[in-house]
Amino acid sequence: MIDVAVRDEVAVVTLRRPDKLNALTADMRRQLAAAVRAHGDGKLARGIVVTGTGRAFSAGEDINEAVGQSLLDEVELFHDLTRAVLETQVPVVAAVNGLAVGGAAEWTLCFDARIGTPSAEYFLPENHIGLSISNGSSLLLRRLVGARALRLVLDSARLSAAEAQSAGLLDEIVEPGALVATAIGLVHRWTQPGTATTVHLKLLRPSLADVEQAFAAETEAARYVEETGTARAGMDRFVNRRAT
Template sequence: MSGMSGAVRLRSPEELAVTVRDDVAVLTLSRPEKLNALSRDMRRDLAGLLRHYGDGRKVRGVVVTGRGRAFSAGMDLREATDGQLDLQAEMDLFNEVSRAALGAEVPVVAAVNGLAVGGAGELALSFDARLAAPSGGFAWPENGVGLTVSNAASLFLPRLAGASRALDLLLSGARVDARQGRDLGLFDDVVEPDALVPAAVGLIHRWTPPGSSTAAHLRLLRPSPHEVEEAMARESAAVRQVQASGIARAGLARALAGPAG
């Protein structure tokens, strides 16, 4: 499908592919030349599609994956710094993706085909499961460039990996490969690339047998909306602080300039 997906009119149809496979919606980030960096329109589209397919009436679940060698490089930094810097607005667009996933009546699974950086990795943490190809992994470089995390990652990362490990991952910015991520509890399994999306679809089928009460259990087992919104509010306060201090603007300038020398 392109341009239209049911009742959803996509703002960036060329950058977000939608297919339905075995009664599961597969949403593919399709901007490989930019490592699937998430533009504002892509984030809006992704949230809209998660709400559309997550209503429990169209499909049994949703898979989000990437095309090319990356899952996603995270926020499109050049777009974010084009004109007046408003990191709160950028964070809000990320948070809406997680809100849509957490409100879904069906399971939402990340099929992490390559590296998931920054906000892209953070939104994947809010999904119900994460499968990785051997080339998959996470990296949260925000601390080193004066930014802060989003998508209630300050809640989800300690919940999945433990408080001390979460602290180290966020402050050091260390890259976590697929097998390390599985050992830490960030990935549920590592599968071969050709089997990645089928494995995610199969997991959704296993979780949604006919006549099941999956939607009720998702509501019970996901963090409460209050917990999520409280974490997002703390993260919003933090991003406003680093923007007001000038740390974020300087860090983004360094990141866009690339390695020195």
């Protein structure tokens, strides 16, 4: 369900579960973190591009799998995806081919660039289904969209590609056939011989120490919604609604 291929010296990581809108199982999240780490030191690739297949970049957490699992364990798997990206020494670019939901949308917030197609969407449904945000997004979302972050989360906002670009969630919109090539081209431009990209990634990315603080706060938020039953009720509503 995860495909990794080095294309033009760039590692292209592709989610291949289109029948489930590339919803992320626990094992897929582990595979993604491992793929990012395997290509993150610059020895095998000049950078990393992550994209999806079909109508979605990713529908986020596989809720059907998550029902009955420890929410804290699920959240930690998402946190480690963000941690893996911020630990890399190479540019990491999201090629958002379609719908990006919840934890998958939040994961892209730590990327060095986000390029979308006209059909790309950002959807942050957690608040209305009793879940709490993760991936360090309590810090990273505000870093990108400023004061709009609170309303986007509380409204469980769903943004079109144009709205996402206006908000600062997407940097560029290109036609679907050019998406991955554009992302690869950006990595090439940033990693030409003689560039100081590695040091500027360290200087300009959010501090991993600050993100770890956000992780800790988000873990406590997840603990609260789990212990109060808020998360279970919300996920049950979601699963039952889709089943009817």
